[in-house]
Amino acid sequence: MVPIVQPLGRAFLGFLETTGRICIFTLTAVSHALRPPYYPRLILRQMVEIGYYSLPVVGLTAIFTGMVLALQSYTGFTRFNAESAIPNVVVISIARELGPVLAGLMVAGRIGAAIAAEIGTMRVTEQIDALTTLSTNPFKYLIAPRLIAGLLMLPCLVLVADIIGVFGGYVVSTVKLSFNPQVYIRNTIDFLEPIDVISGLVKAAVFGFIVALMGCYHGYNSRGGAQGVGAATTNAVVSASILILTFNYAITELFFAR
Amino acid sequence: MNRAVPKIALKGLKKRFGPKIVLDGIDLEVATGESLVVIGGSGTGKSVLLKCIIGIIEPDEGTVLIDGENTTHLAGADRTRLMRKFGMLFQGSALFDSLKVWENVAFGLIQGRGVGRTEAKEIALKKLAAVGLPPEVGDLSPSELSGGMQKRVGLARAIAAEPEIIFFDEPTTGLDPIMGDVINDLIVECRRQLGATTLSITHDLASARKIADRVAMIHGGKIVWSGPVSQIDRSGNPYVDQFIHGRAEGPIKMPVKVR
Ligand SMILES: Nc1ncnc2c1ncn2[C@@H]1O[C@H](COP(=O)(O)OP(=O)(O)OP(=O)(O)O)[C@@H](O)[C@H]1O
Ligand SMILES: [Mg+2]
Numbered sequence: 001m002v003p004i005v006q007p008l009g010r011a012f013l014g015f016l017e018t019t020g021r022i023c024i025f026t027l028t029a030v031s032h033a034l035r036p037p038y039y040p041r042l043i044l045r046q047m048v049e050i051g052y053y054s055l056p057v058v059g060l061t062a063i064f065t066g067m068v069l070a071l072q073s074y075t076g077f078t079r080f081n082a083e084s085a086i087p088n089v090v091v092i093s094i095a096r097e098l099g100p101v102l103a104g105l106m107v108a109g110r111i112g113a114a115i116a117a118e119i120g121t122m123r124v125t126e127q128i129d130a131l132t133t134l135s136t137n138p139f140k141y142l143i144a145p146r147l148i149a150g151l152l153m154l155p156c157l158v159l160v161a162d163i164i165g166v167f168g169g170y171v172v173s174t175v176k177l178s179f180n181p182q183v184y185i186r187n188t189i190d191f192l193e194p195i196d197v198i199s200g201l202v203k204a205a206v207f208g209f210i211v212a213l214m215g216c217y218h219g220y221n222s223r224g225g226a227q228g229v230g231a232a233t234t235n236a237v238v239s240a241s242i243l244i245l246t247f248n249y250a251i252t253e254l255f256f257a258r
Numbered sequence: 259m260n261r262a263v264p265k266i267a268l269k270g271l272k273k274r275f276g277p278k279i280v281l282d283g284i285d286l287e288v289a290t291g292e293s294l295v296v297i298g299g300s301g302t303g304k305s306v307l308l309k310c311i312i313g314i315i316e317p318d319e320g321t322v323l324i325d326g327e328n329t330t331h332l333a334g335a336d337r338t339r340l341m342r343k344f345g346m347l348f349q350g351s352a353l354f355d356s357l358k359v360w361e362n363v364a365f366g367l368i369q370g371r372g373v374g375r376t377e378a379k380e381i382a383l384k385k386l387a388a389v390g391l392p393p394e395v396g397d398l399s400p401s402e403l404s405g406g407m408q409k410r411v412g413l414a415r416a417i418a419a420e421p422e423i424i425f426f427d428e429p430t431t432g433l434d435p436i437m438g439d440v441i442n443d444l445i446v447e448c449r450r451q452l453g454a455t456t457l458s459i460t461h462d463l464a465s466a467r468k469i470a471d472r473v474a475m476i477h478g479g480k481i482v483w484s485g486p487v488s489q490i491d492r493s494g495n496p497y498v499d500q501f502i503h504g505r506a507e508g509p510i511k512m513p514v515k516v517r
Contacts, residue, residue, distance in 0.1 A: 118356075125350060126348050126350055126352035127353070127354055129352065130346070130348060130354070131354075133341055134369060135338050135339075135370035136370065137338060
């Protein structure tokens with residue numbers, strides 16, 4: 001019995017410990033983000049880095065997702081003569097689920113990894129210690145700008161992704177599946193409820209925060225040279241991805257479960 | 259008459275990393291305006307000692323007193339305020355590679371003290387000149403510099419805000435002998451002009467002789483000898499003797515296996 005229970009118990013305690021650490025880290029970071037001094041220049045720079053430079057990746061993901069969604073629903077729906085539901089399916093899936101989740105995952109790979117690598121390198125080369133000795137709090141200077149930028153920019157990215165995704169579905173439907181363009185657009189707009197988009201944007205804000213937080217947390221706590229930074233990068237991406245999927249379910253439940 | 263309060267006083271400082279005991283009860287005092295040099299073998303905890311004093315590493319036991327104030331466990335805004343008294347040159351320079359060289363040097367002025375950027379840049383270029391770097395270097399990024407140049411930028415950054423206490427972790431390591439001497443002069447100058455208290459670490463005895471008022475030797479987590487620099491050749495301490503003569507035989511055993 002003991003040989004099974006012991007490692008299980010240890011893993012569980014380890015999990016609780018990590019969760020606790022992340023919670024404390026998050027609270028510290030948020031409390032520093034809310035109190036001056038603020039660094040608007042750094043926030044702006046991170047917003048450009050996270051928002052603007054992620055546009056191509058997120059845009060490409062969105063357009064192919066919208067296209068494949070239209071194609072797949074068509075092959076399925078023709079069996080029930082329900083082709084007219086395609087615009088509706090495309091826009092709701094993208095706005096509610098695929099837009100935020102896919103953008104979140106892509107940004108986790110792009111930004112989460114970059115944040116972890118940058119802050120991790122600063123940790124192992126003592127740059128974070130140097131910041132402290134120059135009377136600058138690393139939470140305010142390094143972490144808060146990234147969290148704020150993640151929180152604000154991912155909803156913008158997702159809004160763009162929603163539009164591009166719907167456009168992808170529209171192109172496939174009108175060009176390949178011979179839909180009437182006007183009817184397609186009318187169907188898209190008529191069936192879309194504000195809550196579909198709003199829930200997606202709320203998800204995006206949460207995911208953006210998670211991605212930046214995981215990058216910062218793992219980078220800030222990295223140990224031991226290049227290898228440590230490598231491990232921090234991997235952990236940042238993996239943990240952000242898992243948290244995104246978990247929180248996606250939780251938020252969906254909050255918004256739509258009756 | 260009361261003795262003056264020492265600028266830095268350490269009492270029974272202990273620090274271990276896992277099973278490894280690095281500092282095992284360090285007692286040390288540095289008077290105001292004094293220059294103390296700590297010598298000791300590689301890996302004896304000299305850098306850890308500096309970090310404990312400055313508060314980047316929290317010691318397990320013992321106290322750190324700065325100007326008589328117990329600062330061992332300060333945190334938050336109090337710690338930030340205390341940091342204004344300090345300047346530190348890191349062993350690996352620790353320059354911010356996302357910023358230009360002059361921004362590195364001016365960082366403490368701009369972020370820590372709210373000096374304007376133009377004024378801060380002027381001061382930064384002056385400090386760069388003091389460490390023998392021309393103004394063009396100011397616009398490069400740290401990764402474009404040689405190791406020795408990075409060290410000098412780190413030095414300029416440490417002294418830029420003219421702090422009361424400056425820590426130098428191996429200021430001359432990696433520099434050629436001539437530049438090493440320029441840096442020694444600079445450290446002496448800093449102390450004369452600013453009246454700063456300095457605590458330096460070095461392996462370089464020529465440098466120690468030049469910049470030190472007092473020398474302390476660390477071994478096995480303790481201060482095994484300390485005395486005025488003039489006494490270093492007549493310390494009568496076997497550790498110090500072995501160290502300054504660089505002998506492999508003696509009480510200091512290097513954990514290397516020769517076969
Ligand atoms: N963050 C840390 N975690 C674990 N061990 C550490 C850490 N920092 C230092 N050590 C250990 O403490 C010991 C002393 O390190 P320190 O860097 O102070 O040596 P040093 O005296 O400065 O040596 P050198 O002259 O080579 O710079 C080393 O054995 C090192 O392995
Ligand atoms: Mg060292």
